[in-house]
Amino acid sequence: MLRSGTVNRRVVLASRPRGLPTPRDFRIDEAAVPTPGEGQVLLRTLYLSLDPYMRQVMDEIPPVYAPSVRLGEPMVGGTVNRVVASKHPGFRPGDLVLGNAGWQDYVLSEGQDLVSLGELAQPSQALGVLGMPAFTAYVGLLDMAQPKPRETVVVAAATGAVGAVVGQLARLKGARVVGIAGGADKCRYAVEELGFDVCLDRRDSRLAERLAAACPGGIDIYFENVGGAVFDAVLPLLNIGARVTVCGLIAHYNEETLPPGPNRLPQLMTAVLQKRIRMQGVVILDHYADRFDAFRRDMGEWVATGRVKLREDRVDGLENAPTAFIGLLEGHNFGKLVVRVSDD
Amino acid sequence: MLRSGTVNRRVVLASRPRGLPTPRDFRIDEAAVPTPGEGQVLLRTLYLSLDPYMRQVMDEIPPVYAPSVRLGEPMVGGTVNRVVASKHPGFRPGDLVLGNAGWQDYVLSEGQDLVSLGELAQPSQALGVLGMPAFTAYVGLLDMAQPKPRETVVVAAATGAVGAVVGQLARLKGARVVGIAGGADKCRYAVEELGFDVCLDRRDSRLAERLAAACPGGIDIYFENVGGAVFDAVLPLLNIGARVTVCGLIAHYNEETLPPGPNRLPQLMTAVLQKRIRMQGVVILDHYADRFDAFRRDMGEWVATGRVKLREDRVDGLENAPTAFIGLLEGHNFGKLVVRVSDD
Numbered sequence: 001m002l003r004s005g006t007v008n009r010r011v012v013l014a015s016r017p018r019g020l021p022t023p024r025d026f027r028i029d030e031a032a033v034p035t036p037g038e039g040q041v042l043l044r045t046l047y048l049s050l051d052p053y054m055r056q057v058m059d060e061i062p063p064v065y066a067p068s069v070r071l072g073e074p075m076v077g078g079t080v081n082r083v084v085a086s087k088h089p090g091f092r093p094g095d096l097v098l099g100n101a102g103w104q105d106y107v108l109s110e111g112q113d114l115v116s117l118g119e120l121a122q123p124s125q126a127l128g129v130l131g132m133p134a135f136t137a138y139v140g141l142l143d144m145a146q147p148k149p150r151e152t153v154v155v156a157a158a159t160g161a162v163g164a165v166v167g168q169l170a171r172l173k174g175a176r177v178v179g180i181a182g183g184a185d186k187c188r189y190a191v192e193e194l195g196f197d198v199c200l201d202r203r204d205s206r207l208a209e210r211l212a213a214a215c216p217g218g219i220d221i222y223f224e225n226v227g228g229a230v231f232d233a234v235l236p237l238l239n240i241g242a243r244v245t246v247c248g249l250i251a252h253y254n255e256e257t258l259p260p261g262p263n264r265l266p267q268l269m270t271a272v273l274q275k276r277i278r279m280q281g282v283v284i285l286d287h288y289a290d291r292f293d294a295f296r297r298d299m300g301e302w303v304a305t306g307r308v309k310l311r312e313d314r315v316d317g318l319e320n321a322p323t324a325f326i327g328l329l330e331g332h333n334f335g336k337l338v339v340r341v342s343d344d
Numbered sequence: 345m346l347r348s349g350t351v352n353r354r355v356v357l358a359s360r361p362r363g364l365p366t367p368r369d370f371r372i373d374e375a376a377v378p379t380p381g382e383g384q385v386l387l388r389t390l391y392l393s394l395d396p397y398m399r400q401v402m403d404e405i406p407p408v409y410a411p412s413v414r415l416g417e418p419m420v421g422g423t424v425n426r427v428v429a430s431k432h433p434g435f436r437p438g439d440l441v442l443g444n445a446g447w448q449d450y451v452l453s454e455g456q457d458l459v460s461l462g463e464l465a466q467p468s469q470a471l472g473v474l475g476m477p478a479f480t481a482y483v484g485l486l487d488m489a490q491p492k493p494r495e496t497v498v499v500a501a502a503t504g505a506v507g508a509v510v511g512q513l514a515r516l517k518g519a520r521v522v523g524i525a526g527g528a529d530k531c532r533y534a535v536e537e538l539g540f541d542v543c544l545d546r547r548d549s550r551l552a553e554r555l556a557a558a559c560p561g562g563i564d565i566y567f568e569n570v571g572g573a574v575f576d577a578v579l580p581l582l583n584i585g586a587r588v589t590v591c592g593l594i595a596h597y598n599e600e601t602l603p604p605g606p607n608r609l610p611q612l613m614t615a616v617l618q619k620r621i622r623m624q625g626v627v628i629l630d631h632y633a634d635r636f637d638a639f640r641r642d643m644g645e646w647v648a649t650g651r652v653k654l655r656e657d658r659v660d661g662l663e664n665a666p667t668a669f670i671g672l673l674e675g676h677n678f679g680k681l682v683v684r685v686s687d688d
Contacts, residue, residue, distance in 0.1 A: 064618035261605015273625040274408035281617040
């Protein structure tokens, strides 16, 4: 692993991907380490979070919730940073903060986007079980879908950063949890380590049939992280009064055109109507002001008492971020994917 | 108009329609007027409500919320009835009640499905502005979509029984209301009589463009009664945080197969996610226990003070119900469609 030092390595967007990104869509360049001006802090990146939404900001047409990354500019992303130098009254060299440095060694900040982390025992948890993905699970499941005891909750990408927390929170609320994950190892982990009642392999050609068998009373809550064939299997099983939280659609992020017909949109609308489904999209940026304090309090306790955990899939070295990210889009990660950019 | 008398005329389902029903899918037969046993009342039908959902219970595969009508059995439907004879302690001959007699002159009831109407000045209002369609608008708009002052509310089938009330309630709450209706007469009525801000003709080939122009700030609430091309025009205009109440999909009720591709389901899910849309289906049967009393109180006042009104499209004679119903599915009605079955 390269040690960060006197240059600022930056992973920039070299070209806009067609479909699944390739390593050639990224380029590593080197720039001078910037010097903080009055009111600024210089941050060194310790950990970089890799998340599926980053695929969407690589496109020329951005998602509604964030601008596109510009060609030649560093990829964006949440980070854990150490303050290296500070001309800001609120931060001192050595402070550990949650930031948005993106895919690079160093960044300047005016401080308003930083959250002080104190001295976290495992700083990278601020990107996972104590950070954005778990907060997404918290709001999307507890606030929006509102699981009740003995309800059946189905969650896709069940060992991913969001899905793993969704399943554990649903169990905490007394629900029955059926996960869907890619491969036998992940499924075993979901059941044995995370406490899911059942976990099914999304690659199983008989997924729809197995999901029906695993949900004899139908599905009360579906937490959508993927789309595609998984949603197709879920839709007919949704119960009257079901809630669907739409958090991610990773199966579709690389699509350049609409999938072939028939057009199943009216089928979905008919299900929403006849089954009185409540479906809601969650973009977690909306909820920090209102709900992050409650999340930190609740999740801090659940993590400390071992009731919620999240496996970390750690990759060493900023230069490996592109390959790791492409693997994430293909489901190769196992747990929350983070890049260790620099030794502390 | 035939006068009801000593026989019970019944409009029965003769065959299951393929696509749009035809008059041959119905048959009028005659049966003896039944005699009430102990605990029963005999009801004569004064008014029969015709509503789009009735198309769905004509299919062999029923909608989730109601069973199919069996071949040879009377079509189902809400009615205003006069009690003719009673062996039930709660009802006396002459009482006016809201019932579910279906498409026939007489029916027996054990009373549990009846609501006493007292002496309503316009009894057929119990099927419209004081009944099921307006109650659907009340729950679907006020409880679910929750309009706020200055928001833009779009409602399809804007002069229909539900849509007309939705628009007026949205205006009552200070929202800007854009209706979509079939033809210039209906559009003029929506603006001049119902107080909509704008109303667009759904048959306009440039509907999508005109809707965009009519909603310069986007759409905050869409009340879905139709589906099809209208929803296609609405979807790109929905704002962040938009609410969509799915109440009806009349454009799809006659479809025997899924529409051709591309498959736009992922596009809808992407919009739900990125725009944090909350979409919910309303089947009004769910809400009588909790909300009907509040509706009757509120709507009774709004109707009495002239703040909400609903045009009635009245057809005379049970024998004309099939043709009127087919016209409803084609959008030929103008206001709440009721059949006057019998003089009082």
